[in-house]
Amino acid sequence: xxxxxxxxxxxxxxxxxxxxxxxxxxxxxxxxxxxxxxxxxxxxxxxxxxxxxxxxxxxxxxxxxxxxxxxxxxxxxxxxxxxxxxxxxxxxxxxxxxxxxxxxxxxxxxxxxxxxxxxxxxxxxxxxxxxxxxxxxxxxxxxxxxxxxxxxxxxxxxxxxxxxxxxxxxxxxxx
Ligand code: ATP
Ligand code: MG
Numbered sequence: 526x527x528x529x530x531x532x533x534x535x536x537x538x539x540x541x542x543x544x545x546x547x548x549x550x551x552x553x554x555x556x557x558x559x560x561x562x563x564x565x566x567x568x569x570x571x572x573x574x575x576x577x578x579x580x581x582x583x584x585x586x587x588x589x590x591x592x593x594x595x596x597x598x599x600x601x602x603x604x605x606x607x608x609x610x611x612x613x614x615x616x617x618x619x620x621x622x623x624x625x626x627x628x629x630x631x632x633x634x635x636x637x638x639x640x641x642x643x644x645x646x647x648x649x650x651x652x653x654x655x656x657x658x659x660x661x662x663x664x665x666x667x668x669x670x671x672x673x674x675x676x677x678x679x680x681x682x683x684x685x686x687x688x689x690x691x692x693x694x695x696x697x698x699x700x
Pocket of ligand 1: 575579580583607609610611612620621625626627628636637638639640641642643666
């Protein structure tokens with residue numbers, strides 16, 4: 526199924542809107558261009574929503590979270606960036622494991638199960654994509670899901686339309 530990335534980014538943000546408002550977090554989304562991927566819309570939405578949910582959950586009140594989708598080579602990259610607590614380098618490879626949570630003491634206050642990122646990784650892999658992380662304790666985190674870009678039906682329809690226009694045009698008789 527064709528998935529419109531601009532719509533998906535809006536939906537993911539909508540899902541975390543109340544949580545963000547409760548912490549006065551500015552939550553913004555941007556999609557550069559007409560981006561589409563091929564896949565399971567519910568799964569991809571769940572993956573991006575999990576990243577947005579984490580960004581809001583692990584950020585202080587009054588901070589900012591940005592979701593940016595852009596084309597990168599033949600892929601679509603959806604990046605969620607926060608200015609939150611960050612993740613120690615030594616923990617980064619483990620956060621994608623099921624039920625793994627960094628520092629149970631801080632995790633207790635956010636009350637998750639530790640499944641979110643394992644779902645993100647699974648969805649990316651099953652769609653031929655990958656997940657990238659950058660994080661610095663005390664600075665923030667940035668998670669990207671990269672998925673193969675799908676050239677849209679509307680673009681090819683537009684092309685067929687132009688061809689029809691050409692065919693309908695009255696051909697000038699040769700002199
Ligand atoms: P769940 O998503 O199942 O409700 P969770 O958020 O604890 O629970 P994951 O989303 O898998 O589980 O994240 C695993 C751990 O990685 C989190 O407990 C947290 O310690 C850390 N983490 C994830 N995202 C961020 C982030 N944006 N900033 C800081 N730490 C994060
Ligand atoms: Mg989570």
